[in-house]
Amino acid sequence: MDRTELVLEDYFNAIFDTDRDEAIAVIDSALESGMAPQSIIFDIIIPSISRMERELVDKENSTLAQHYICSKVSSEITDRLIPLLPDSPISRGxxxxxxxxxxxxxxxxxxxxxxxxxxxxxxxxxxxxxxxxxxxxxxxxxxxxxxxxxxxxxxxxxxxxxxxxxxxxxxxxxxxxxxxxxxxxxxxxxxxxxxxxxxxxxxxxxxxxxxxxxxxxxxxxxxxx
Ligand code: B12
Structure with missing residues (x-):
């Protein structure tokens, strides 16, 4: 497994267990090790939500409550990552x-x-x-x-x-x-x-x-x- 896959696995396990603190700790440690905020959004957070949905819909292996917590934590973490994305001073529109x-x-x-x-x-x-x-x-x-x-x-x-x-x-x-x-x-x-x-x-x-x-x-x- 490469580093992104490892972070994805750890993050998914944390949100699947509805462990907000652990999910945040996984993301903080990914940031500290140099992973880009944009990559965390697209390679960790979005795939985890899709995987969570598959667990719920296809495998019937999770509950709507788990789903709700997962999206709340994902949203909170995304809010923390957004200020770290580059902000452009010029406006195209x-x-x-x-x-x-x-x-x-x-x-x-x-x-x-x-x-x-x-x-x-x-x-x-x-x-x-x-x-x-x-x-x-x-x-x-x-x-x-x-x-x-x-x-x-x-x-x-x-x-x-x-x-x-x-x-x-x-x-x-x-x-x-x-x-x-x-x-x-x-x-x-x-x-x-x-x-x-x-x-x-x-x-x-x-x-x-x-x-x-x-x-x-x-x-x-x-x-x-
Ligand atoms: C998380 C989630 C929730 C969370 C929402 C939390 C929140 N604050 O956002 C909770 C648990 C609260 C929830 C509630 C409900 N949900 Co919901 N939910 C989802 C789920 C699993 C993921 C959505 C998500 O956040 N994805 C992650 C983001 C990053 O992806 P995204 O939104 O697709 O966005 C990307 C692109 O689509 C695109 N994009 C998005 N918007 C825009 C806009 C523009 C302009 C552009 C250019 C691009 C773009 O760019 C984004 C980033 O790349 C989807 C399943 C799915 N496949 O999407 C179901 C889903 C959307 N939900 C569904 C349903 C039915 C519901 C409920 C009615 C459930 C219920 N029985 O109560 C309620 C509806 C409440 C309401 N009135 O809105 C259904 C809708 C089915 C349908 N046929 O209409 C889905 C498809 C699940 C399913 N397979 O059945 N949900």
Whole structure:
């Protein structure tokens, strides 16, 4: 096993046992030994959440309570890692980011925001359970070119209170050429054409790939201007 695999194993065992202190100790020791914060997020925390889900759904080997603690600890550790990611002083554009109405999953959005931030975007995170009107209002108030909507459940991606609701308002206000919509989250991973159904301009499977997609959207806006 290489070092990353060892840390992954130790971290997974800690969260599987809902041992918050041990999970934090594993991450602190990984940081001390020189592991990069971004690698901890993508190579340790995200794979552990997926593995935890497999234990719950496929193997029926864990409980929803374990799952809940795992996501709480993961979120707390991600909060500690975000300030350690490089912060870029230059801004390529402003992105308003939130989780769709009715959806309380916030970890993916948090990671997307911090990766965009360290890739020269100004990110306005407006939280979870966000109504369509609030997305548009925040975009106008902050002169944002892109609205990013995270949906982790099928109904919060497809429903009228999700991206489609935002699209409807952009259309009504004649803002479609100046504000683009990007979406992401679990349902889009299961159905790669779903973003079209939700009337978004783009989607991305990961935070890293979102950087290129947003650059493409910004070019589209410049071209149309
Ligand atoms: C952790 C988790 C929870 C935690 C959430 C904690 C929190 N504060 O976030 C808890 C336990 C509270 C929870 C609750 C529920 N959950 Co839940 N949950 C999950 C789980 C296992 C992992 C989600 C996660 O954090 N992943 C880790 C992050 C880092 O990954 P990510 O979110 O996918 O984000 C990455 C990309 O998707 C992308 N991305 C994400 N957002 C965005 C946005 C943009 C703009 C872009 C570009 C990219 C992008 O970038 C991220 C980083 O690379 C998923 C399973 C799954 N496969 O996703 C189920 C899942 C989403 N949950 C599910 C369900 C059903 C529920 C509950 C209804 C359960 C219940 N019976 O109560 C409730 C819903 C509560 C609500 N109203 O929101 C279902 C949804 C199924 C469906 N068909 O709709 C899933 C898919 C589990 C399953 N297989 O059934 N959940």
């Amino acid at each position: 402003t992105i308003v980011l939130g989780t769709a109405r009715g959806d309380y999953h916030g970890l993916g959005k948090k990671i997307v925001g911090s990766i965009l931030n360290s890739n020269m975007f100004k990110v306005i995170d407006i939280g979870i359970n966000v109504r369509p009107e609030l997305f548009v209002r925040a975009a106008l108030e902050n002169n944002a070119s892109v609205i990013g909507i995270s949906s982790m459940m099928v109904h919060t991606s497809r429903g009228i209170n999700g991206p489609r609701g935002v699209r409807k308002i952009l259309k009504e206000k004649g803002l479609e050429k100046q504000i683009k919509i990007i979406v992401g989250g679990a349902p889009y991973l299961f159905d790669r054409n779903l973003y079209l159904e939700t009337e978004a301009d783009a989607w991305s499977p990961t935070a890293i790939e979102a950087v290129d997609e947003i650059n493409r959207l910004l070019k589209e806006i410049d071209h149309d201007a």
